[in-house]
Amino acid sequence: MKAEEILERIRCSEMVLVGLGEEFDIDGRTRESRLYRQGYDRLQEAGYHWLIPAWNEYCTALSGNDTVTPAMEKLLDLIASKNYFLVSVSTNSKIACSVEKKDRLVMPCGGVLKKQCGKGCGAEPVPVSDDDRERIKAAFDELAQGRVPDKDRFLLDKCAECGSKMIFNNVYAPNYNEKGYLDNWHKYTKWLQATLNKDLLILELGVDMRFPTVVRWPFEKVSVYNNKAFLCRVNEKIYQLPQEISTKGCGIPQNAIAWLRQL
Numbered sequence: 269m270k271a272e273e274i275l276e277r278i279r280c281s282e283m284v285l286v287g288l289g290e291e292f293d294i295d296g297r298t299r300e301s302r303l304y305r306q307g308y309d310r311l312q313e314a315g316y317h318w319l320i321p322a323w324n325e326y327c328t329a330l331s332g333n334d335t336v337t338p339a340m341e342k343l344l345d346l347i348a349s350k351n352y353f354l355v356s357v358s359t360n361s362k363i364a365c366s367v368e369k370k371d372r373l374v375m376p377c378g379g380v381l382k383k384q385c386g387k388g389c390g391a392e393p394v395p396v397s398d399d400d401r402e403r404i405k406a407a408f409d410e411l412a413q414g415r416v417p418d419k420d421r422f423l424l425d426k427c428a429e430c431g432s433k434m435i436f437n438n439v440y441a442p443n444y445n446e447k448g449y450l451d452n453w454h455k456y457t458k459w460l461q462a463t464l465n466k467d468l469l470i471l472e473l474g475v476d477m478r479f480p481t482v483v484r485w486p487f488e489k490v491s492v493y494n495n496k497a498f499l500c501r502v503n504e505k506i507y508q509l510p511q512e513i514s515t516k517g518c519g520i521p522q523n524a525i526a527w528l529r530q531l
């Protein structure tokens with residue numbers, strides 16, 4: 269599908285539902301770098317999975333290759349006058365930083381902007397502080413030099429409820445606390461109900477199969493039930509649409525960030 273057709277569809281739609289996926293976590297070149305792979309493997313081996321989103325952002329900052337911010341600016345510019353909602357399974361904090369209408373974005377996989385109790389006592393997640401960020405950065409500086417810092421170096425200050433150390437509030441945390449995103453999730457489900465029988469454009473951008481129940485499958489379902497919906501799926505590898513909605517959308521075999529930037 270040509271860029272002009274997509275732009276026309278955006279213009280004609282009443283509502284726009286956007287899904288952002290793993291292609292927004294980190295750009296391909298940084299992901300393939302030796303520095304990234306080495307740190308990633310060491311964090312995985314040590315069982316520090318909740319640090320991967322922060323490692324993605326640390327390596328992106330080092331490479332000076334933040335492609336997400338300009339892509340988000342482009343996207344938000346295109347849909348600015350529309351009634352939209354964004355759902356992101358990417359954990360990249362650049363997404364949250366780009367969106368001014370904070371009640372139009374939900375990030376069910378969390379990220380690095382909030383921290384939660386490491387023991388999972390149930391206390392509400394709270395914002396990460398500048399001190400936390402410095403602490404993590406210092407530990408990552410060591411990791412980048414090939415040393416794996418003690419687990420303690422990655423733990424944040426104490427949980428106000430139970431006194432255990434805190435960790436980033438994301439889906440890779442051992443006891444992921446979903447309170448970090450639930451308020452906006454409720455807003456999203458309400459918004460979604462209002463899309464029925466409306467001219468709805470669905471932009472599914474760079475969403476892989478890691479969490480298909482959050483974006484991919486529900487978006488397909490929405491396009492089945494809404495006769496006026498059109499699903500545009502942009503993905504480098506898995507861009508195909510299922511048979512039942514093949515006439516109600518298009519699959520574009522391209523990296524979503526590259527696609528957005530050339531629109």
Ligand SMILES: [Zn+2]
Pocket residue numbers: 385386387388389390391427428429430431432
């Ligand atoms: Zn606690």
